[in-house]
Structure formats: structure tokens, C-alpha cells
Amino acid sequence: MSFNTLGGTAFPSPASGGLEGWQRAVRRAGHRLTRPRRAVLEVVAQADAALTAAEIHRLARDRHPHTGLVTVYRTLNLLVELGLVRRLRIEEGGQVYLRADLHQPGHHLICRSCHRAVEFPCRGLEEVVEEMERRTGFTVQDHWLELFGLCPACQEEQEQ
Amino acid sequence: MSFNTLGGTAFPSPASGGLEGWQRAVRRAGHRLTRPRRAVLEVVAQADAALTAAEIHRLARDRHPHTGLVTVYRTLNLLVELGLVRRLRIEEGGQVYLRADLHQPGHHLICRSCHRAVEFPCRGLEEVVEEMERRTGFTVQDHWLELFGLCPACQEEQEQ
């Protein structure tokens, strides 16, 4: 399990049907479907984990070798504007891109030693929330859960 | 009221005794107490909200005008390593520094209408946490759970 993995493979994604929908959304918004853009769309729409711009660049070049990094950034910004992709700030100032349908905000594992954060999909909180609603009369619309501790790498380091 | 409000009055600071404690901690860890370092310690130990490195630099110069920005960064890294300060990534991609005692994980129900926060006793999170530990290899030491919604009073008001 890598730390950079957001929306990781351990948690299967819903049926996407995404790529064609994304292409239609791009055209409908008045943009051209160029080869580098197609390459980026394909990479991001099919990824089930978050990727850096550099990773997306590398993968896009398998489909259209001439694709420039600048265009990767521009296309990602477009996808974020269209609401198809989420830009997540992570670690030492970097950002990472994830299909919007895989993004569950407000759930992080944060390592107190190396300060890295991993996003996780939240499961099983329903009962906790319902119990609180019953006890307090609140209506809960959203929640934010952060777990603090030590990542595997830092645990190993501490054992030595 | 926003999620981005860091520090501030939501978590009243414990009796500080902070500055002297910080100076002792720095010395105990084998570091010298230089004038620029003292300036940064004073600024951050006395701030009750999160600050950027640039803001800390500006404030530190009021105390020791010769203080360089590089040293501000170095001192902040030291304070983070010592566990006295938390480095928080903000939405805009930058980072911000906050006294660790102002960033204590907690359990709050927060009303989105009247902005009142209520503490609640947390129950039933153990399974969720254990599941995450199993899946990610993290060792979880603490957690912070915030529930957002409407308090009973604001629910009534909305019904009219």
C-alpha cells in the first residue's frame, strides 16, 4: 500500500461508463477533442486511484507520444472545471488528480512522524452517526474523520 | 464558520507556560537558542491561529530585524519535528503552522446554521479504526471526528 494512493484499488469503483461521457462533456463545453486531450482523458477516466500530473503525463505518452506536460496540466484543469476530476493537495505541496466519483472528502490517515496523509473511504460510520443524532437531536448532513498515528514505514523506523 | 478556520477560539488554549517550555525542549534536544530562533518561537508560541511562514517572518522581524526567511523555515521544521507545532496544508496549496495544542483532535457536532459546536462522547468507532489499520498498515493513535448538520433549534426554525 503506497502512501500516495488515494481512492486506492482496495476499494472498487462504481461502474464508470466514464470515458464517452467525458468526451461528450468536453465537446458540449465547446472544446476540441485533440489527440493529447484524448490521451489524458483516457488515462484519468480509467485510473481507479489518484495520479500526479507527472504520472498522467507518462501514461498519456503511451497513447500519444508527443503529448507535452503543459497540455496535461491544461487538460486536468479543464476536467476539474467540468467537475469530472478532483484536485487533491497532498504531502509536500504536491497535487494529485482523481476521478470525482472516487473522491470521498474528509477522511484521512495522517502519520505523526512523516506527516503524510492518506485518504480513505469511510465505511461503517452510519451507526455512530445515527446514535449521535438520537442522543442530541442534531440532523447530521456530513462528517469529517481524521485518524492520527504512524504509517508502516515510520513504524519500522521506530523499531530500530 | 468554515472548515478552514484553523485555531481560533474553537479550541481554547490550555494554560500555555508554552514559551519557556518550548525553549527548554529546544535546548534539551541539543539545539542552541539563538536570537532568530527565539524570535520565531515567541511569535508561534503566542499565536492563537495558524500562520504562514511569510507571516511568521514578518512578525519575527519585529523582535529581531535581521531574521532571515530561511531561518524561519528551518526553525519551523525543528518545531514540527519536536512535536510542538503542526504543519497544515491549506486548500490553496500552501502550508500553515499552528501550535500543536490548538490542533487537538476532538469530537464535535457543528451546526451549519448557528455555528454552535457541541462536544459528544465518541462510541463505536473502534471497528472503523481497526478496519482501516488492517487495510493500510497504519497504527492509529488518535482520531478526530466532526459531524456537520443542523441543531434542533435551527431545524425548527427552518420548518417555518
Place this chain on the structure above:
DNA sequence: TAACGTATTGAAACTCATTTTCAATAAGAT
């Protein structure tokens, strides 16, 4: 199918926060 107008491209230059380098300085031990 060819021609055209313009949105899009990529190389290079730029920005801006943070880090590294390195010679000069000052903390603090003796």
C-alpha cells in the same frame, strides 16, 4: 475533399514557496 479561422499545442521562460550551499558568525562549553 480542400480551404479556412482559430483553439490548442509544446518549448522555453517564468513564478513562487521551499530547500540547499557555503563562507561568516555567534552560542555556549571549558
Place this chain on the structure above:
DNA sequence: ATCTTATTGAAAATGAGTTTCAATACGTTA
């Protein structure tokens, strides 16, 4: 007071992301 060396700050480097701009290719129209 002397000495050792951790620490300093200016300048240069880094690295992710953006802007510039002349060349290109998308897709509409003829």
C-alpha cells in the same frame, strides 16, 4: 577569554505549476 562548531543569511538551486508565443491541427464550411 578562548575555542569548537551549530547556526546564520545571501544567493543559488529546486520543483511543481503557469504564462508566452509562434507553429500546428481540429473541425466547421464550402
